[in-house]
Amino acid sequence: MTAAPASNTYPLWHPFADMHAVKQQQLSIVRGDDVWVWDSDGNRYFDGTASLWYSNVGHGRSEIVQAITKQLKELEAYHCFGDFVNEPALRLAGQLAERAPIRGGKVFFTSGGGDSIESAAKIIRAYFDAVGQPERTVLIHRQHSYHGTHGFGTALAGMPANRFGGPYIRDVVEVPAFDAAALEETILEVGADRTAAFFCEPVIGSGGVLAPPPNYIAEAHAVCRRHGVIFVADGVICAFGRLGTWFGIERFGVEPDIITFAKGVTSGYQPLGGLIVSPRIAAPFWDEPGRVLRHGQTYAGHPAACAAGIANLDIYEREGLLERSMKMEGVLAEALQTVVDHPLVDHARAGTGFLGALELDAELLAGTPGLPAMIAHAVRRHGALIRPMISALGFSPPLTATEQQLDFVVEGVRAGLDEVNAALH
CATH class of the missing domain: 3.90.1150.10 (Aspartate Aminotransferase, domain 1)
Structure with a gap:
């Protein structure tokens, strides 16, 4: 000490x-x-x-350190706003998309897990506004959940001690951690036409390491599908091998609409996070000219962080x-x-x-x-x-x-x- x-x-x-x-x-x-x-x-x-x-x-891990060092010598940093890109960001995005259980997913990089939750919530509300359903703003989370400490993350906290200073964000509702029927009842009570998304850690991490009972994830996913609610798998803790799969959610046999990730993507060697977004949710921003998502972090797609991620994925595979x-x-x-x-x-x-x-x-x-x-x-x-x-x-x-x-x-x-x-x- x-x-x-x-x-x-x-x-x-x-x-x-x-x-x-x-x-x-x-x-x-x-x-x-x-x-x-x-x-x-x-x-x-x-x-x-x-x-x-x-x-x-x-x-x-010397190979990750060497990858970061090599990238810093070539291009230490440059942003990915507008039409700018760097090779490590593009390469890592491709590798993550290939491994994700969302077919044809788009990768939106952030600086960490809290940024990823913030980005997911804003993208969800922007999506519903883009498809003519701006009233769909309600976000649902579970008891004991932890989704970071930014504005949306604090509002989505299922740990009462972490909700201080809130509520920060309106239209956030909590449901029991492992009751798919209660989730459906809440959606019906709030109104499916007002409910935007359900945030779900495959295994609740900081809230106590709480694994779901058999079939819960599949049942909750089916509820969301029935009512057009976006299913967000928060893989910040669960992804990159923690549950034995790339993103954690694969273990439960469902295809989410959005996956948030961070932590294990670089094993902490550089700060990096992101989202995998389904083609349906991405479509208004990718297919309609002039529709700009005015959101992003300065260091999103940071080349040295992405170089760390590429080297890190190589270790997962090789070992x-x-x-x-x-x-x-x-x-x-x-x-x-x-x-x-x-x-x-x-x-x-x-x-x-x-x-x-x-x-x-x-x-x-x-x-x-x-x-x-x-x-x-x-x-x-x-x-x-x-x-x-x-x-x-x-x-x-x-x-x-x-x-x-x-x-x-x-x-x-x-x-x-x-x-x-x-x-x-």
């Missing part, structure tokens, strides 16, 4: 942080190699969360990381089950994708709301980084992690749980 020389001079405001505590002491990560990272004091940690769900191919993720999801599920007997743990959630969570005891949480953070800090002292959630501990290792490394994490988790349990009692 790195202590600041004086708390009142610490300059950096961290996202999602209690700065009153953070300004006193920080964990400074200075180096990474595959599944491991080191702090400024030389301590090594297993990166049990792939940083923020994104270091899918692991840290320190079979999607297939590896599908195999390792069962290993992670079994590993987490070995600690469900602990008095601080209620149950484990895992088995759909290479991610999981340990839900903590509800009674203990009620008395100690900060329990997840306490345990995560204790586990850190035993050499592993895991993610504290509202009521759970989250896991999403790099896709390169081995069975032995997962055993190491579980040992650290149990030791951390024991340490906190002893302190509580």
Whole structure:
């Protein structure tokens, strides 16, 4: 841990942080190699969360660094507004479109996941306006959902703590997380002629690592089809191998209208996000002369970021990381089950994708709301980084992690749980 020389001079405001505590002491990560990272004091940690769900191919990949460096030397940056383009953006867009479960999809690049949600919402409303249905503005999201922290993302938050300062955006409705019948009832209540889109994480990530029950995704997709509602698959966490497929949603056998992505597209080596948009939704902007979507981010299609994405996709292919993720999801599920007997743990959630969570005891949480953070800090002292959630501990290792490394994490988790349990009692 790195202590600041004086708390009142610490300059950096961290996202999602209690700065009153953070300004006193920080964990400074200075180096990474595959599944491991080191702090400024030389301590090594297993990166049990792939940083923020994104270091899918692991840290320190020289081929991605070399691709970025080569591109920076040739053309460090140039925009893609209007008729401008660069070769890496065009090439990566083609590779993503080829892999996407949306046939003939168009790729709209952004700078990250929150930008992608913002772009999707604006494109959806612009689409309905273009086809003569401007009254279709209502956006539906699910309980426990997380869709970033921009204006639309905050409005679409199914985690109440993340909705502060809102509502930001009007015409946003929440439905139960796993009830397709309730989704249809809501559409009928709001009016199908007013409902624009349904935002759906294939597996809810930051909201607790909540996998859908059998057939839910297909049933919700069918509801949207019946009522002409655009189905948005939020793949920011779930895509690029986290669920064992390119975009996550393929696992559930449906073809969405829009896919949002970020994180694993470059494994975090450069900031990049985007959308895959179906030909139907793109048509008014591609087929009608003079119709301009007046939206986009300065660094959308950034050539160095796209070069990182191309090199990153090569690693997925060459090392079979999607297939590896599908195999390792069962290993992670079994590993987490070995600690469900602990008095601080209620149950484990895992088995759909290479991610999981340990839900903590509800009674203990009620008395100690900060329990997840306490345990995560204790586990850190035993050499592993895991993610504290509202009521759970989250896991999403790099896709390169081995069975032995997962055993190491579980040992650290149990030791951390024991340490906190002893302190509580």
